[in-house]
Amino acid sequence: MSDTTKYAVFGAGSWATAIVKMLCENLDEVGWYMRSVYAKEHILKEKHNPSYLSSVEFHTEQLKLSNDINELADWADVLVFVIPSAFMYSELEKLTVDISNKTIVSAVKGIIPESGLLVGEHFHDIYKIPFENIAVIAGPCHAEEVALERLSYLTISCADPVKAQAIADNLASDYIKTKISDDVIGVEYAVMMKNIYAIAAGIAHGLGYGDNFQSVLMSNAIREMKRFIKKMHKMKRNINNSAYLGDLLVTGYSVFSRNRMFGNMIGKGYTVKSAQMEMNMIAEGYYATKSAHLLNKTNKKKAQLPIINAVYAILYENKDPKKVFKKLTEKLD
Secondary structure, three states: OOOOOOEEEEOOOHHHHHHHHHHHOOOOOEEEEOOOHHHHHHHHHHOOOOOOOOOOOOOHHHEEEEOOHHHHHHHOOEEEEOOOHHHHHHHHOOOOOOOOOOEEEEOOOOEEOOOOEEHHHHHHHHHOOOHHHEEEEEOOOOHHHHHOOOOEEEEEEEOOHHHHHHHHHHHOEOOEEEEEEOOHHHHHHHHHHHHHHHHHHHHHHHHOOOHHHHHHHHHHHHHHHHHHHHHHOOOOOOOOOHHHHHHHHHHHHOOOOHHHHHHHHHHOOOOHHHHHHHOOOOOHHHHHHHHHHHHHHHOOOOOOOHHHHHHHHHHHOOOOHHHHHHHHHOOOO
């Protein structure tokens, strides 16, 4: 990719806002698609997102803002998608321009429910994007800490190391350290699964379990993640690297974790619907739980997933969190 490569971010939530901020550190112009006309006009006038990371002030002359997904999909060379997985399919249905020659970067933390595919696989199968033109962004990195410019780390995974490095360079800054990886599928599964385990950590906290149990839960979670990913995509990887273990830990423990917050509410007695209504952000782990459960259920070689099965039983089978977690404690070591 050349120095004139144009980037556009699709999505208007906190993580999308953080990625736009990172790109603005390195690029003269960044495209930014959002559905809300109000949000676009507010950013142009007030120089910040009205709903997410409002402390981040943008130089609006750097932004190419649009409510037309096709305008920016046509304009940019690198399309960074940060739309919640539950809404990706309906947003992509609006596309009428050919994107088969674009580089796609997924910062989406889940599987597309309508196709049952990882975001990268969906773009490959439906939009004929070559796998070497698909990249994934992983943490550990919370949007809120990017806003505060606290030191954070990103892993960019792509089968083409040149593309991976170019994307990594355009996201890097004094407070963002980047590295690259070729484990695109494994990293994308890890990004999805860590949100499920964060919900489990939140449920445990809401039920009154302490730090000792939380450490056992996270220890078992990384091993469970390893088993699942190995069944789905076998290759040499170090599950203790920050893209896997690091991202799991920050999502499971951080006060900024919306999935942990969602789980905490469930543990305290909220119904799924009431917890979702009270939160103003999407807890991706809710949708990821169903996807991971179904993927494992339909896989010929099933992995042992006691934590994911427990979260699924609570969220989708209306099982009592207290009883489910009591049984789960007997399966962990």
